[in-house]
Amino acid sequence: MMMTPNNGSKQYTIAILGGGSFGTALSDISAQNGHQVKLWMRSEEQVKGINQDHINHRYLPDYTIHPSVQASTDIQATLSEADLVLIAIPSQSFRSVVQLAGNALEGKMVISTTKGIEPETFDLMSEILFEELASIRVGVLSGPNLAKEIVAKAVTATVIASEDAELCEIVQKVLHSDYFRVYSNHDVYGVELAGALKNIYAIVSGIGAAMGMGENTKSMLITRSLAEMSRFAVKLGADPMTFLGLAGVGDLVATCTSSLSRNFRVGYALGQGKSLTEAEAELGQVAEGVNTLRQVRQKAVELDVYMPIVEALHKVIFEDFDVSQLVKGMMLREQKTDVEFMVR
Ligand SMILES: NC(=O)C1=CN([C@@H]2O[C@H](COP(=O)(O)OP(=O)(O)OC[C@H]3O[C@@H](n4cnc5c(N)ncnc54)[C@H](OP(=O)(O)O)[C@@H]3O)[C@@H](O)[C@H]2O)C=CC1
Ligand SMILES: O=C(CO)COP(=O)(O)O
Numbered sequence: 001m002m003m004t005p006n007n008g009s010k011q012y013t014i015a016i017l018g019g020g021s022f023g024t025a026l027s028d029i030s031a032q033n034g035h036q037v038k039l040w041m042r043s044e045e046q047v048k049g050i051n052q053d054h055i056n057h058r059y060l061p062d063y064t065i066h067p068s069v070q071a072s073t074d075i076q077a078t079l080s081e082a083d084l085v086l087i088a089i090p091s092q093s094f095r096s097v098v099q100l101a102g103n104a105l106e107g108k109m110v111i112s113t114t115k116g117i118e119p120e121t122f123d124l125m126s127e128i129l130f131e132e133l134a135s136i137r138v139g140v141l142s143g144p145n146l147a148k149e150i151v152a153k154a155v156t157a158t159v160i161a162s163e164d165a166e167l168c169e170i171v172q173k174v175l176h177s178d179y180f181r182v183y184s185n186h187d188v189y190g191v192e193l194a195g196a197l198k199n200i201y202a203i204v205s206g207i208g209a210a211m212g213m214g215e216n217t218k219s220m221l222i223t224r225s226l227a228e229m230s231r232f233a234v235k236l237g238a239d240p241m242t243f244l245g246l247a248g249v250g251d252l253v254a255t256c257t258s259s260l261s262r263n264f265r266v267g268y269a270l271g272q273g274k275s276l277t278e279a280e281a282e283l284g285q286v287a288e289g290v291n292t293l294r295q296v297r298q299k300a301v302e303l304d305v306y307m308p309i310v311e312a313l314h315k316v317i318f319e320d321f322d323v324s325q326l327v328k329g330m331m332l333r334e335q336k337t338d339v340e341f342m343v344r
Contacts, residue, residue, distance in 0.1 A: 011035055012174055015082035017075070017097055019046055021147035021285065022113055023088035024056040024065060028151055029180050030086075031066035039071045040078040047071040059285070063151040079104035084111070084174060086141070087125070090286040091116025091196075094125050098132045109167050111139040111160070115195035116288040117295045124192045137164050139171060140188055142195035143246040144254030146261065150180065157181040159247040161191035183246060190238030191247040194229065198252040199263040199289030200296060201225035204313050205256035206267020207326055217327070222256050224330075225309055227340060232296065232305050240341040263289040276317055293317065306336070 014030045016023045019041025031037045041047060049057040050071035054064050072078050079085065079101060089097045091114050098105065110133075112125035123131070129138050143158035150156050160171040160182055168184040175182050185191050201222070208221060229252070230243040242248055255261040259268070266287040269279035280287065297314045300307045312330045315321040 009034075009173070012083045012170075013038070013081045014174065015040065015078045015085045016088065017078070017085065017101065018088035019043070019050070019056065019059075019071060020088060020090075021056075021059045022145070023086070024050075024060050025145075025147040025150040026086050026088060026113065026175075027069045028063075028065040029175055029177065031068045033174065033177055035174060037066075037069045038078045038082065039069055040073070040075050041071055042073055044073055047073055060148065060151055063148075065151065075101055076104050079108075082108060084109045084170065086111045086113055088113045090114065091118055091125065091288060092291065094118065095128050095132065098128060105133055105136055107135055109137045109139065109164075109170065111141050111167075111171060112192070113141045114288075115142060115199060117196050117292050119291060119295060122295055122299060124189070124196065126188055126192055137167050138162065138188075139164065139167050140192045140195075141171070142191050142251065143183075144250040146254060146258060148260050153179045155179050155181075157183060157246050157250070159183050159185050159191055159245065161185045161188045161247070163188060185242060185245065185247065187239040187242045189236070190233055190242030193233045193236065193238055194243060194248045195251060196288065196292050197229040197232065197296065198225075198248075198255055199287070200293045200310060200313060201229065201252060202255035202261050202263035203267035203270070203287070203289045203293070203317075204309055204326065206261075206264035206269075207271035207313075207316070207323055208267075209259075209264070210268045210271025211323070213327075218257075221309075222252060225256070226252055227336075227338075228307050228309050231340060232300060232307060234341070235303055235305050236299075262287045266290065270316070271323060273323070290317065 013036045016027045016039045027037045027039045049055055054067050085108050114125045126138050126140050139162035145158050160168050162168050172182040230240050234240050262285050266279045297310050308330050312326050316323050316326050
């Protein structure tokens with residue numbers, strides 16, 4: 001239910017589905033801004049931790065979040081009065097959670113913050129929302145948003161993408177603060193795809209870091225990753241300019257250079273000679289890039305898109321090639337132009 005607090009700005013009721021790192025960080029931002037925040041998670045123990053200690057003991061144990069955040073395992077109660085819903089559930093469970101929420105989402109503004117691709121369908125999360133629900137207003141939030149930095153209140157920017165201009169404005173008002181800035185973009189597909197794709201390259205960067213790559217190599221890798229992900233996305237209908245923004249190059253740089261990124265960490269473990277199973281077990285959280293790699297490699301073959309970095313990583317992760325072959329695999333292929341989307 002919407003109310004008007006003393007300072008005159010509207011106070012919204014925000015429901016957040018998913019109590020992992022990012023759902024918790026989003027609940028903290030929203031509550032800091034004076035909104036009523038309900039956070040849905042499936043673990044009673046974690047609910048207790050949030051409601052009593054204001055700490056997500058499993059995912060963000062070193063941070064205290066705003067005491068007004070109310071957690072619950074009851075999804076219907078969480079959604080009942082919500083004006084705005086933010087979903088931070090890993091892509092492999094996204095559809096099942098949307099189905100569980102069902103009619104309680106109808107008519108609402110629903111924002112996906114998930115950076116992944118559904119296996120089998122190649123659906124992005126906004127597409128799942130439109131498939132599963134009859135009347136909702138959909139947006140996508142993506143950008144360089146490492147959860148631990150957000151809860152530490154490091155200055156951060158993100159992108160809200162939607163064809164619904166009013167929804168973008170509302171999300172900007174709700175989340176904007178002196179440490180969290182929200183930009184808008186109407187290229188929903190490009191913003192959403194960028195968020196999913198960069199995870200693949202964060203894994204490659206993690207491998208490179210473990211192998212001691214220098215700055216030249218790091219720079220080459222990030223720049224060629226940007227070229228490759230934009231080439232793929234443009235083939236699927238995205239706007240290449242989106243990749244020059246926060247959701248593209250911004251998020252790519254953040255996740256390819258930070259050990260706070262789970263995808264980077266999986267890559268780092270692979271670069272140290274660990275198996276994928278060992279790397280994922282050690283992480284204990286979601287690293288979307290592994291599934292995204294599988295989906296994107298298959299789609300690139302189908303559509304005949306040139307993606308040497310994806311191809312090389314696929315060989316290392318799924319075809320048992322030695323990790324030392326990664327850079328060689330990327331370099332052996334034909335040389336291409338530097339910038340592909342020149343105006344002239
Ligand atoms: N962390 C970050 O910095 C950012 C993450 N993202 C994206 O947000 C999405 C979520 O990531 P993040 O929060 O980090 O992930 P985490 O691994 O930290 O947490 C995942 C959360 O989803 C819950 N969950 C998983 N499956 C289900 C299910 N079937 N039903 C109910 N709850 C479920 C988990 O519950 P349980 O603990 O019970 O398993 C947990 O609360 C990802 O797509 C990620 O790419 C986007 C921007 C930044
Ligand atoms: O998307 C993220 C930061 O923008 C988080 O990346 P990881 O999922 O690799 O931790």
